[in-house]
Amino acid sequence: MGTSRMFRVFVVLGSAFMILLIIVYWDDVGASHLYLHTPVSPGPKIPHHPPPPPPRQPQASRTPSFLSDIDAFVNQFLEPGTGEPTEAAPSDASNQSEKAEERYVPRREWKIHLTPVAAELRERQEQRRRLLQEMCANDSVTFPGKNRSFDDIPNRELDHLIVDDRHGIIYCYVPKVACSNWKRIMIVLSESLLRDGVPQRDPLAVPRDLVHNSSMHFTFNKFWKRYGKFARHLMKVKLKKYTKFIFVRDPFVRLISAYRNKFELRNEDFYRRFAQVMLRRYANQPTPPASVDEAFGVGLHPSFSNFVQYLLDPQTEKEMPFNEHWRQVYRLCHPCQIQYDFVGHLESAEEDAEHLLRQLRVDDVVEFPTSHRNLTASSWQSDWFSTVSAEARRELYKLYEPDFRLFGYDRPDSILNE
Template sequence: MGTSRMFRIFVVLGSAFMILLIIFYWDDVGASHLYLNTPVSPGPKIPHPQPQQRTQTSRTPSFLSDIDAFVNQFLEPGTGEPTDAVPAETSNQSDKAEERYIPRREWKIHLTPVAAELRERQEQRRKLLQEMCANDSVVFPGKNRSFDDIPNKELDHLIVDDRHGIIYCYVPKVACSNWKRIMIILSESLLHDGVPQRDPLAISRDLVHNSSMHFTFNKFWKRYGKFARHLMKVKLKKYTKFIFVRDPFVRLISAYRNKFEMRNEDFYRRFAQVMLRRYANQPTPPASVDEAFTVGIHPSFSHFIQYLLDPQTEKEMPFNEHWRQVYRLCHPCQIQYDFVGHLETAEEDAEHLLRQLRVDNVVEFPTSHRNLTASSWETDWFSTVPIEARKELYKLYEPDFRLFGYDKPDSILNE
């Protein structure tokens, strides 16, 4: 009994000693250690070594962690002007994650505000969208349906970046490859040597267009189940939503050049062979694109327009995304976009947008002048298309012209 009692006394005294030691240590060292590691400015943070090797793609967050990130860490994007107070956190990204592996470039200091003309440009574009959506003279399928009535599959072009609170609706043939690269970098879904990729041009086209690299609205159902639509609406309300568009007829020319004047086996088999059989008097077109190009056979631009106007085309399947109307891809009357970029002003618009999102210190938009289609070429391209077909084509794409402020191409329609 005596030994047991002495042991209990020893345990109590030892515990008291450890408590006193912890208290003294905290008073002398703990508080200062805490403040030494608390950032006092939003400047660059020193990356710390990784305790474990990361896999090549970032782990998909769980349902609860994603909800927590959204509710607790969401930051309303600022205007990007020097008068804005810069918070310690400039994204949804956690401080620990940033300290581990994100070496930020030197923080940019904007000495001047965003040009008034750029702000006015955006205001006019957003206002035009609202007016056209409320204008009864602008009629197109699905215009007046609610967001809940849009099938999930039709929301597959809305890419979400929860880390920065951004939603991008991509439109093929409107610099979407480079904007997808930007979204991959911001979402940190691609790693290079264990750290997030930071160079847009280092991301290959195969990865850019790999659907697994992007979290879209169409994937919400698998992740969130019955909460999917509710979370879509919450994020549409809170996040910054942007879209880039271009002149609809020029976009069609660009799609034709890229998919039918270049060797593309998939588009040849799915579309070119159909056009050749129906409109080019080729009942048995070559079996492959290489064979077709060897003998100089491919559908003309006029055949392509015939295909778009043929009622049988949409009966068989919806328009391919490369020539589907923007109003069908991005639902501008159901989604109030915060930023509307035009390819014709891409350089100014991209800089303005990245600055508004406060990510211009993280990534720059890679400009490219490769294989551009100029608006001035429209007359030449449509010279082989009959006038009546041109007018029918305009009716097909008129909503895009009017929604996004592109002039009616009278020189093409009235020749």
């Protein structure tokens, strides 16, 4: 009897231990964290009037699988009509209420939702989206990677797609196209920055050193670490359900802006990584100064013509891919694999930003900061390219032609034909 009882005790203890192992393993692989805290299909939350649940659609007979049933599994953890996780009420409700009073209020609150978006703005977006579709289907527009599938895009090339699961937003940032301000807005919306325990609500109050800190943004290339083998599937689920937006700029003006910011100003990192190379190869400086301060002290930095030579030199990309500040938009944001819902232009930034924030229904939470910095004007292009040979200008256009055509920028004939 003693042996039998001891055997039963061991069986019970062993079963309990196995259950504990299963729970620990499930938590380690991130599934419980994913499904309880990362909603897959929220969409923008509409205040006061949550939409009625969609009618149930008859399902075709099929063999069930884990991936095909992911949405159903996730949705059971979401509050009906909100797209947000079910959470218990905070233990200290009064304290939470006091903190809520500290939230940032947009400066133009009176404009929120009072009038519909102007018809011309809606038509502008429709034209830009339609142009993208047409150019991606047009065989006369060719560039590397155009016809590959989303699954074929390497994970390292998905690092510019920032995800906000709280509001169902995906933003592909393009350097030198107001990306600092849009990153600030994404930090505010995702509530990833706290001040005295309260989410930061003013985009301009986000410290500059945190704006471009990768730890502040959850990007597609981080999915593998968190979700493992389900990462690519979840990316596609979010791409289908979330609102995706991008802001672009005249490609040549963007290049001028990148040159001005990185090589006409003191930037030690860019001097050592790029400027020294340009000076050695194209400026007859076999031993350029060791630091940017020394170089600026003797009035030495690469010319814009040197910068163009660097971009056109086949050796450049053999050594490393283009830096993100001058890499083509089609390589950063994959517009033929991702159907963007909103395409903003820097040339109409304020109108487009207001339209987008209203479309996302977050204009009661955040406002796009107005920039008063010295911007590069399109009218300066002739002056900047005056030192660049006609042949180099035409080669540079070929290099960036896909961006011109995909996003509706005119061919700069006045520069190319001079």
